[in-house]
Amino acid sequence: xxxxxxxxxxxxxxxxxxxxxxxxxxxxxxxxxxxxxxxxxxxxxxxxxxxxxxxxxxxxxxxxxxxxxxxxxxxxxxxxxxxxxxxxxxxxxxxxxxxxxxxxxxxxxxxxxxxxxxxxxxxxxxxxxxxxxxxxxxxxxxxxxxxxxxxxxxxxxxxxxxxxxxxxxxxxxxxxxxxxxxxxxxxxxxxxxxxxxxxxxxxxxxx
Amino acid sequence: xxxxxxxxxxxxxxxxxxxxxxxxxxxxxxxxxxxxxxxxxxxxxxxxxxxxxxxxxxxxxxxxxxxxxxxxxxxxx
Numbered sequence: 625x626x627x628x629x630x631x632x633x634x635x636x637x638x639x640x641x642x643x644x645x646x647x648x649x650x651x652x653x654x655x656x657x658x659x660x661x662x663x664x665x666x667x668x669x670x671x672x673x674x675x676x677x678x679x680x681x682x683x684x685x686x687x688x689x690x691x692x693x694x695x696x697x698x699x700x701x702x703x704x705x706x707x708x709x710x711x712x713x714x715x716x717x718x719x720x721x722x723x724x725x726x727x728x729x730x731x732x733x734x735x736x737x738x739x740x741x742x743x744x745x746x747x748x749x750x751x752x753x754x755x756x757x758x759x760x761x762x763x764x765x766x767x768x769x770x771x772x773x774x775x776x777x778x779x780x781x782x783x784x785x786x787x788x789x790x791x792x793x794x795x796x797x798x799x800x801x802x803x804x805x806x807x808x809x810x811x812x813x814x815x816x817x818x819x820x821x822x823x824x825x826x827x828x829x830x831x
Numbered sequence: 832x833x834x835x836x837x838x839x840x841x842x843x844x845x846x847x848x849x850x851x852x853x854x855x856x857x858x859x860x861x862x863x864x865x866x867x868x869x870x871x872x873x874x875x876x877x878x879x880x881x882x883x884x885x886x887x888x889x890x891x892x893x894x895x896x897x898x899x900x901x902x903x904x905x906x907x908x
Binding site for chain 2: 688723740
C-alpha cells in the first residue's frame with residue numbers, strides 16, 4: 625500500500641497535498657494519521673512547527689473483493705475464471721470455467737455463500753457499502769426463470785386440489801421471486817412460513 | 832490445502848489477521864480443522880445466527896467434496 629508523509633502549515637493543507645500525491649481527489653479515499661500537530665511558536669515564528677501527517681489510499685472494495693475471490697478459488701483448487709463487470713454502482717463478478725458446478729453448488733448454495741463472503745471482505749475497510757453480485761454462467765437468470773415456472777405450476781396445483789401447497793425452504797431473494805410471480809395470479813395467494821433457514825413459501829387457493 | 836482455504840477466508844474478514852490460526856488433525860476419515868481468531872474477532876467469523884460460519888463451511892465443504900475428502904470445521908478461541 626502506498627503511504628506518504630506530508631507536512632503543511634495546517635493539517636488541512638497537509639491533507640490537500642497528500643491527496644495530490646496519492647492521485648485522488650476525494651478525502652473519502654484516504655486514511656491518515658497526524659504525526660505532529662502544527663504550532664504557531666513564540667511570536668509566530670520562533671519554534672513554529674508545521675503539521676506532519678502520514679496518509680495512504682484506502683483499499684478499493686471492488687479490488688479487495690476480486691483478490692479475495694481469486695485467492696479463494698485457487699485455494700479451493702478449482703478451475704474458474706473471474707470477469708469483473710462494473711456498471712455504475714453495480715458490480716458483477718462473472719465466474720466461468722470447467723468446474724463451475726462446484727462453485728454454484730446445490731441450488732446455488734455455494735454461490736450464495738461465496739457472494740456473502742466476498743461482500744464482507746470487500747467492505748471490511750470501507751465506509752461506503754459496495755454490493756457485489758456473483759453469477760456463474762447465467763445461473764441467477766436461469767434460476768429465476770425456473771422459480772417462476774415452478775410458482776405457476778404449483779399455483780395451478782393448489783387450485784386443482786383446493787388446498788395449500790408448501791414449497792421447499794428458500795432464501796429471502798428466492799421467496800421474493802415466488803411472491804412476485806404469483807402476485808397478480810387469479811385464484812391464489814402466497815405467504816411465507818417458518819423461521820430461517822427453513823422459511824418457505826406457502827401457496828393457498830383463494831376462496 | 833483445506834487449511835489454507837480457511838485461513839484465507841478468515842484473514843479477509845477479521846481486524847487482526849495475524850492472530851488467525853488453523854490447526855488440523857485427522858479423526859478417522861475426516862480432517863478436522865480448528866479455527867482460532869483474536870477474541871474480539873469472534874463475531875466476524877461467526878456472524879449473526881452463525882451466518883458467516885455457515886458460509887465458510889459451505890465453501891469449504893464444496894471444495895472438499897470436489898476432491899472426495901471429508902472435512903469438519905470447528906471454531907474456537
